[in-house]
Amino acid sequence: MITSPAPGQTAAARQWFLARTDLASLVDGIRATGRRLIGPTVREGAIVYDDIHSAADLPAGWRDEQSAGRYRLERRTDDRVFGYTVGPTSWKRFTFPANLPIATAHRTATFGFDQPVPEVTPMAFLGVRACELAALNVQDRVFLGGQFTDEDFRARRAAAFIVSVQCTTSSSTCFCTSMGTGPEVHGGYDILLTEIDEGFVVQAGSPEGAAIVAKLPTRKPTHAEAGAAVDNVEAVRTRIGEPMPIPGIDARLKLQLDNPRWGQIAERCVECGNCTMVCPTCFCTSVIEKSDMDGKVATTERQWDSCFDVAFAKIAGGDFRARPRDRYRQWLTHKFSTWMDQFGSMGCVGCGRCVAWCPVGIDVREELMIIAPPIAPVVRPVAVEPVAASPGNFSVARLASVRSETEDTTTLTLTDLDPAFLQGRPGQFVMVALPAFPAVPISISRFRSNGIDLTIRAVGPTSTALVNLHPGVKVGIRGPLGTFWPIEDAYGRHAVVVAGGVGLSPLHGLVDALVANRDRFESISLFYGTRTPEDQLFRDDLAAWSVSKAIDVAVTVDRAGPEWKGRVGVVTTLFDKMSWDCSKVTAFVVGPERMMQASVQGLLSKGVPSDRILISMERHMECGIGLCGHCQMAGRFVCKDGPVFRLHELGDMFNREGI
Amino acid sequence: MATSGRTARPRVAVAKFASCDGCQLTILDLEEELLEIVTRFDIVEFPEATSRRSPGPYDIVFVEGSISAREHLDAIKELRKQARTLVTIGACATAGGIQAMRNWADHDAFRASVYEHPEWIESLATSTPISDHVKVDAELRGCPIDPGQLKELLTAVLVGRRPQIRDEAVCRECKRKGLVCMVVATGEACMGPVTTSGCDALCPTYGRGCFGCFGPRANANAKSWSTSLMKSGRPPDEVWRLFAGFTGYAEPFRSTITELGKVKS
């Protein structure tokens, strides 16, 4: 073979090539230093970490196939030695033994307690992956980072010589890229191996590592070999795919302590605690006393324990985490949230062991995304590019007609406007301004062939000025803005529109669209509540809808005079009319916030799924495009990410005081 | 009571009902500790070890076997009166044993098919644990019981502390020992996740799935586990057999079996 200088002077100076057939020299070289060599070997149908006596013990030609609750060993088509990912053993077995005598006590001729001095044989760990190095670092923070330390761990950790291996393969259970721990190894090793087709690219990370490497039959790697080493690891990152939205999950989880999903997981979880046992960072233990029959000589032994144990949090006064859901929540929130508060890092390194070794196949990644989905900006389909998007830039429309709806609410019809407005979708709004009056957000209550309707309640200077205009004048508008009602969410389902007071305005266009597509829905209902009969909007339309067969309209008022023959009672009493399987309901809700909360509560208790409840939020808006900061709510801009939200997107931010 | 007082050795009796005597033999198997035990306890009644008979009262009675025949009903009540502490040992005494399988079957048909003269057999239609009949102070699980747990119980009695008998999944012992989970790695059926520990993962150590002889642990999610076993491709009657073993009559295995009985093919 023609050898050419390896690329990159500094890298070349630190890299060697070791042929696969010469791996024995490394195994023997480490063992010759007197260290106990621990590494991967095939046992009981898996690749476990155990004593390595010779290179023949290593899992050459084996690979693992992993998914939630499943692990299978398979033959590779080549003889790669590290062509697997991670198995059931983690290095904590050797840094933090499962059973450890921590004290002896006696009351014979003398009385006393003795703590054993940690006596640790020098060890070498062969095949430590990037996520596993991260786990060792987590253990360092847990056991050595605080006021009180675990000296047994310190001794074992110091006694471990580390031979790391870059991952050149991945499992479906791997998520190091999400946790920021891999696949590349960055430091923390004595020797680093990257396996390529013919052998290994070797690097030394410490003087002791360099001394061992110096004795190996190596040569300089070729350009191609050094390049392959980098490419093989990079390919793993690509194969693992898009990282999960982990940043901020610690905060998000804290807001989800009452999420119903905890209870659903608990129905599946068998609480065997295997996730905690295979986890490379879980550190819970219990002590048990063993004594002679007279109780004169006793040994205290520390054992791995698990927060999933029924008795783990029990005291004489009771059990603080009595329900399975409490225990699962404790584990998951500790790993991904409160660990951060305690130790300054996540407790999870993304190795995926808890996913693979859960006998019922619970996948933490899936659960995390259900319980605490990202509140990151939601990219939504845009109905139409808004016109005059920047604040201050308005398009001009003509006021065609003015109709009084109630004592204080008026509907304006605007025509002669930019055609973009006609292509807006129900649920969207426009910013409306008059010279010398600040712009206000008004939802579009109706789309006409040549214009749009805006239904306005006179509450502030601009809205009061608007409702007092006369047909023929001009107004400035920007839009259409914001999210719209996802009407297709109700296809094949019962579409239920719940409106309170002026909340019918942003729903009017939706009702028009539902009725126009009647055949696509199982049924369409409108439940409309107002304070008094006089507060009802769109009375002509309500009457027309009531007589049509397309939609079932039920209205109610909170109080009325004797001339009112209709229902009296709050809007939620209308939910009695939903005699269907409510899991097949898609609900669209708008009204004053307190009314929406009561309605949402009523819908949920009837069994309407939270991702099928759509609400339109109202917040102070000035720019309408997410730049002024006024309308923020739980990390979202109501103008840009809303006003239409799916209830579950808001988590428990909806209904929370002071958001 | 005649035996009270610090210096007196506790009077111990071993009694048996419907059982195979395997648990009594475990006591005798504590070879190294046997001498220590007999010097500290006065074992006055022990059918497997001696034909000597001694009437009560006793400080501790170890009860093996299930209540399976009519004469057992009075005998266990009498024994309870004689016992300051009553400890049930083994799957038969704590859960009804393998013979509790008949609790789901037609007892008369069973009798007729097994015995030449079924009319001579005076067994009850059900086999039930001791705790269904009298108050039980402590129990040692397993078929047979674990000698280590037995020694721990005896030691705790002598030292005057609560025995450290943990209620955790067998999985926990597997993992501490570094065994590979065969459910995940090979698809073997195993009752470990729902079974209480104490055997030091004996069966998994020898490469076979746990068959649940220590019985369900507290709050065992038997429903999820049976669902999971069926999801992995096992027919309901196979899952039924897994649960309906030595401790099948103990809840929640019992209701899982009844439930599976409904879907059994």
Place this chain on the structure above:
Amino acid sequence: MHAGAMDDYAAVIAILNHTWFGSELAPETQERLARLGTLQDFEADEVILQEGEDATDMGILLSGRLALRTHVPGRGPVTILSIEPGDIFGWSAVLDSTKTQSTVVATQSSQALVIDGTKLRAALKEDHALAASLYPRVLQAVGRRLRATRLQLLDLFAR
């Protein structure tokens, strides 16, 4: 007010089974109520009970709509609640005979199963199974009305 013939209990039970209140009752309770009560029809605008009168009967509205009105000095009669088919009215008759707090008017032509309070109370005292079946349902009806009243008090549409 027209008292309907009560020769066909089965028909009344069938109607009860289609109401919110009646469908959850035990079959024996449904039958007992059918036998205790009388079917009554009300015309639109018929005043069933005048504020201040003795409220002796409990009713289950089977069809139509009733309005509960309270007279507020200076504002005249105000409707505070409408009774929809399936719901009950005069529920306090299960406890005791009292003066009614509001005027009950049929706003549409309506039909109800009306049960004499004295007979009902006697039946509840002597038949514990009936009591065990009826009381929880009455409590549920009262409870949800109480919850709705709270929401009404909050004045959800307040500005």
